[in-house]
Amino acid sequence: MAERKLRILVGKPGLDGHDRGAKVVARAFRDAGLEVIYTGLHQPPEQIVSAAIQEDVDCIGLSILSGAHNTLLPRVCQLLKDKQAEDISVFCGGVIPEDDIPGLKAAGLKEVFTPGTSTEDIVAWVKANIAC
Amino acid sequence: MGLAERILAGDLRAAARLMRDVDDGFASALEELKVLYPHTGRAYIIGITGPPGAGKSTLTDQITAAFRLQGKRVGIVAIDPTSPFTGGAILGDRIRMNRHADDPGVFIRSLATRGALGGISRSTGEVVNIMDAMGMDVVIIETVGVGQDEIDIVRMAHTTAVVMVPGLGDDIQAIKAGILEIADVFVVNKADRDGADRTARDLAVMLEMGKRQEGDWLPKVLKTEASRNKGIDELVAEFENHRQHLFSSGRIDHFLREKCAVVFSEMLKDRLFSAVLDRITADGRFNSTVESICQRDHNPYSAVETMLAEFLNRPATSL
Numbered sequence A: 001m002a003e004r005k006l007r008i009l010v011g012k013p014g015l016d017g018h019d020r021g022a023k024v025v026a027r028a029f030r031d032a033g034l035e036v037i038y039t040g041l042h043q044p045p046e047q048i049v050s051a052a053i054q055e056d057v058d059c060i061g062l063s064i065l066s067g068a069h070n071t072l073l074p075r076v077c078q079l080l081k082d083k084q085a086e087d088i089s090v091f092c093g094g095v096i097p098e099d100d101i102p103g104l105k106a107a108g109l110k111e112v113f114t115p116g117t118s119t120e121d122i123v124a125w126v127k128a129n130i131a132c
Numbered sequence B: 001m002g003l004a005e006r007i008l009a010g011d012l013r014a015a016a017r018l019m020r021d022v023d024d025g026f027a028s029a030l031e032e033l034k035v036l037y038p039h040t041g042r043a044y045i046i047g048i049t050g051p052p053g054a055g056k057s058t059l060t061d062q063i064t065a066a067f068r069l070q071g072k073r074v075g076i077v078a079i080d081p082t083s084p085f086t087g088g089a090i091l092g093d094r095i096r097m098n099r100h101a102d103d104p105g106v107f108i109r110s111l112a113t114r115g116a117l118g119g120i121s122r123s124t125g126e127v128v129n130i131m132d133a134m135g136m137d138v139v140i141i142e143t144v145g146v147g148q149d150e151i152d153i154v155r156m157a158h159t160t161a162v163v164m165v166p167g168l169g170d171d172i173q174a175i176k177a178g179i180l181e182i183a184d185v186f187v188v189n190k191a192d193r194d195g196a197d198r199t200a201r202d203l204a205v206m207l208e209m210g211k212r213q214e215g216d217w218l219p220k221v222l223k224t225e226a227s228r229n230k231g232i233d234e235l236v237a238e239f240e241n242h243r244q245h246l247f248s249s250g251r252i253d254h255f256l257r258e259k260c261a262v263v264f265s266e267m268l269k270d271r272l273f274s275a276v277l278d279r280i281t282a283d284g285r286f287n288s289t290v291e292s293i294c295q296r297d298h299n300p301y302s303a304v305e306t307m308l309a310e311f312l313n314r315p316a317t318s319l
């Protein structure tokens, strides 16, 4: 029987300027055998969600540093719900204060990785928690 | 409702899922493709090929914008290589096309080669068909930048554009003869760089030296600067010229017949082979035959004939 290949979208919402972290994570996923749709910088939530649907990804990994996480990330989750696509899981990594994490999870984020999490840990989490 | 019905009713998630089922080789996808097939054959298919970094994605983005201004719906299939070591892939063509991501008149799908050579994935033809059935007026296929031998794209696309960049200089002689023959339009992108005129001129000379018969299409060489949207209207107009030539010359019939013949024969080959292989693997004869060939008890020629005779239900002597 044919086997599913995990597909993941990696992108970076928000206005701040570099995507080194997102690229490192994208490469780690590729090296773990995933197909990574890399959409780059400055992605508004609408574009992220449309891309995720067109690409039929199993999950979305967002890198965020800009401090706008409390608006951008719940917005991605809400748009997925609006499009009946909440089966696509969302996780994020970035500079996110501990206090904000419960709120983000309540808004639909499946996991939040704070600085210092290794890419190995992130890949392991995806493999353990995302089914395709 | 099945995926095909949902696709015909405009369901994007169903389309995206069927593309995935095809890519992953799910047998169920065939049933859906059967339903969609009568709804295909309407889209105008453009292939964009050329070496890595030449600007294929940036051009695709600009061409898409131009078609959108004409009110056409555009599907994009963007192919990037699978890592042979890990089986994973980074599909990054969308980066250049993000502005179209939430345009309901555009559908972009990234595909990994998954081991296929020749610039496209095995699933590309089916993914194009699904976009066609979704009602896309134009489907643009961006191949992997391998830069030679992309014969696969020629069979699939009505019009193939080969994208080059300046600075090939004297190396232009080294361009594989094949690449001259596959182009319906040559694009010298990054025309802002030194040497664009020279590259364009050299290409034009080589094209004119090529063998051609009366009434054959002579590809033009166009200069573009995709990142600043220069030369795009001319390029899109040239696509239209080529499309009209295909139809007015009657070559479209030959093109479509060839394409269907290739699709049918490739599929027949794959299905026949896997039907036979599955059976003889399951009953152990694959291994035992290989073993006896190794031991020189049998020769591979007779072994194949014996198998064929059995499967075709004919005496081996008639093969």
Ligand SMILES: Nc1nc2c(ncn2[C@@H]2O[C@H](COP(=O)(O)OP(=O)(O)OP(=O)(O)O)[C@@H](O)[C@H]2O)c(=O)[nH]1
Pocket: B051, B052, B053, B054, B055, B056, B057, B058, B059, B093, B096, B144, B145, B189, B190, B191, B192, B193, B224, B225, B226, B227, B228
């Ligand atoms: N100077 C200049 N740069 C350009 C032009 N068009 C594209 N680029 C740049 O060239 C780089 C590669 O462009 P892409 O469109 O990604 O090229 P590609 O052929 O799709 O690349 P692959 O898919 O990786 O093979 C990007 O940094 C573009 O911004 C141009 O006309 N002039």
Ligand SMILES: [Mg+2]
Pocket: B056, B057, B058, B092, B093, B142
């Ligand atoms: Mg590209």
